[in-house]
Amino acid sequence: MPQPPTTLTDELGIALSNLADAAAAPFTPTLRLGVTGLSRAGKTIFITALIHNLMTGGRLPGFAAMTEGRFIGARLVEHPEAGVPRFAYEQHLKALTGKPATWPESTRKISQIRLQLKFQSQRWTRGWQGPAVLNLDIVDYPGEWLLDLPLLSQSFAEWSAQAIRRAELPYSGGESDTFLNALRTMDEQAEANEPDAEKLAVAFTDYLRRSREDGALSTLPPGRFLMPGDLEGSPALTFAPLPAPVGPVRSSSLYAMMERRYAAYKALVVRPFFRDHFARLDRQIVLVDTLRALNAGPAAVADLETALTDILGCFRQGDNNLLTRLVARRIDRILFAATKADHIHSSSHDRLEALMNRLVAQAARRAKFAGATTKSIALAAIRATRESVVADGGTKHEVIVGTPQAGEVLDGVSYDGKTEVALFPGDLPADPDKLLDTPVALNFLRFQPPGKLEKTAEGNVVLPHIRFDRAIDFLIGDWLR
Numbered sequence: 001m002p003q004p005p006t007t008l009t010d011e012l013g014i015a016l017s018n019l020a021d022a023a024a025a026p027f028t029p030t031l032r033l034g035v036t037g038l039s040r041a042g043k044t045i046f047i048t049a050l051i052h053n054l055m056t057g058g059r060l061p062g063f064a065a066m067t068e069g070r071f072i073g074a075r076l077v078e079h080p081e082a083g084v085p086r087f088a089y090e091q092h093l094k095a096l097t098g099k100p101a102t103w104p105e106s107t108r109k110i111s112q113i114r115l116q117l118k119f120q121s122q123r124w125t126r127g128w129q130g131p132a133v134l135n136l137d138i139v140d141y142p143g144e145w146l147l148d149l150p151l152l153s154q155s156f157a158e159w160s161a162q163a164i165r166r167a168e169l170p171y172s173g174g175e176s177d178t179f180l181n182a183l184r185t186m187d188e189q190a191e192a193n194e195p196d197a198e199k200l201a202v203a204f205t206d207y208l209r210r211s212r213e214d215g216a217l218s219t220l221p222p223g224r225f226l227m228p229g230d231l232e233g234s235p236a237l238t239f240a241p242l243p244a245p246v247g248p249v250r251s252s253s254l255y256a257m258m259e260r261r262y263a264a265y266k267a268l269v270v271r272p273f274f275r276d277h278f279a280r281l282d283r284q285i286v287l288v289d290t291l292r293a294l295n296a297g298p299a300a301v302a303d304l305e306t307a308l309t310d311i312l313g314c315f316r317q318g319d320n321n322l323l324t325r326l327v328a329r330r331i332d333r334i335l336f337a338a339t340k341a342d343h344i345h346s347s348s349h350d351r352l353e354a355l356m357n358r359l360v361a362q363a364a365r366r367a368k369f370a371g372a373t374t375k376s377i378a379l380a381a382i383r384a385t386r387e388s389v390v391a392d393g394g395t396k397h398e399v400i401v402g403t404p405q406a407g408e409v410l411d412g413v414s415y416d417g418k419t420e421v422a423l424f425p426g427d428l429p430a431d432p433d434k435l436l437d438t439p440v441a442l443n444f445l446r447f448q449p450p451g452k453l454e455k456t457a458e459g460n461v462v463l464p465h466i467r468f469d470r471a472i473d474f475l476i477g478d479w480l481r
């Protein structure tokens with residue numbers, strides 16, 4: 001039975017910071033929405049589009065508060081927590097709507113932003129029914145950090161055994177050879193020394209990097225090994241899994257040193273993230289580049305399923321700590337979104353959604369147990385393609401039309417970033433189980449952001465999307481009643 005990932009002091013910290021949230025905004029309720037996903041999944045685009053759509057009253061037919069006329073408007077307000085980087089909304093929107101439009105740059109750290117939403121309340125509060133205000137805090141953090149959370153309840157020996165087993169899996173395709181060789185030549189009971197620790201850590205980090213780059217979607221913990229930031233070169237990031245020694249562990253041994261560093265990593269990296277950010281979320285969207293995994297083949301899809309199950313495992317399971325029940329927040333809705341759905345034709349969107357559902361099925365059952373509602377959706381926060389039909393002799397093909405990014409190559413053709421093409425992306429099979437073990441042939445190109453954007457009567461650009469309105473409705477709709 002896994003231990004709850006916090007100690008009582010942490011619970012106290014969480015409880016107090018939640019009380020502080022309440023004290024800072026005595027009358028304005030705050031909904032904290034976490035937006036996560038592995039690197040390049042589409043977090044920045046999702047948040048930029050979300051803010052823009054809410055601030056400009058975008059076209060969101062599936063967002064009931066808007067279609068029913070209850071949504072009044074949104075504006076950006078300063079976040080009271082001055083120590084957390086602000087999500088660079090203006091900069092990202094400028095890139096997306098510039099001439100030429102470009103995708104915003106990759107972001108590597110946590111950031112947050114506060115939107116204040118005004119809506120017509122249907123509820124009677126203190127004898128008052130009318131315009132109400134909600135703070136929507138949006139927190140953007142790397143999914144790699146989430147994969148670290150299970151470490152909180154794992155000892156060094158448990159984590160090591162799991163990590164080594166994984167490195168030995170046949171499909172790791174040789175990526176782990178250097179690391180496994182380094183392990184073999186190492187005596188974990190030898191006297192601790194820095195060169196050996198470094199040698200192992202470098203080999204292990206290299207294995208993590210290679211397994212991420214081979215197209216597989218999941219990333220193995222510890223997440224900061226590949227995104228070290230300020231901790232680069234510190235002892236907390238210079239360790240590797242080691243097989244448990246036979247017999248008692250000497251405190252001066254290499255094993256004991258690695259064990260201490262693993263504990264330091266948890267104390268310096270994992271726990272603060274859990275306590276200061278993750279444990280304070282009310283809602284969560286997990287963005288997944290499912291199409292990229294499909295394109296990389298069944299092993300990548302299987303890896304993705306494991307990563308998603310691990311991620312969901314982090315959401316609190318039936319808590320019985322009194323303090324937590326009284327003041328800590330609890331994530332009550334989790335949305336799994338297959339992003340970039342504009343890469344396939346709309347006839348396959350339901351199938352992509354079904355696949356997403358299938359991938360999180362096991363994990364979702366667990367979350368339900370913990371009282372959270374989950375949903376899967378296929379979406380494009382910003383749609384870079386449109387649809388068309390191309391006749392080829394007697395047969396008609398449903399195609400997508402867009403401008404591939406400069407340098408994209410498909411079937412030996414290289415694109416210049418200026419020429420529009422009609423692409424037959426391929427269909428997804430109707431049975432999601434098939435996608436788990438049979439390769440699908442997708443034609444996959446990365447597209448430029450949409451070029452010519454329509455404007456509203458007020459002069460605001462309209463960002464085209466796919467099913468984005470449904471995602472917004474699920475994530476915040478019930479708070480706007």
Ligand SMILES: Nc1nc2c(ncn2[C@@H]2O[C@H](COP(=O)(O)OP(=O)(O)OP(=O)(O)O)[C@@H](O)[C@H]2O)c(=O)[nH]1
Binds near residue numbers: 103381385
């Ligand atoms: N066509 C299309 N491409 C998208 C969409 N969302 C994201 N992308 C593509 O995916 C890339 C990564 O998107 P980001 O939003 O920057 O991803 P991220 O998760 O913030 O990535 P990191 O900051 O690197 O972790 C973009 O540069 C686009 O090329 C979408 O809705 N449609």
Ligand SMILES: [Mg+2]
Binds near residue numbers: 043045107
């Ligand atoms: Mg980003």
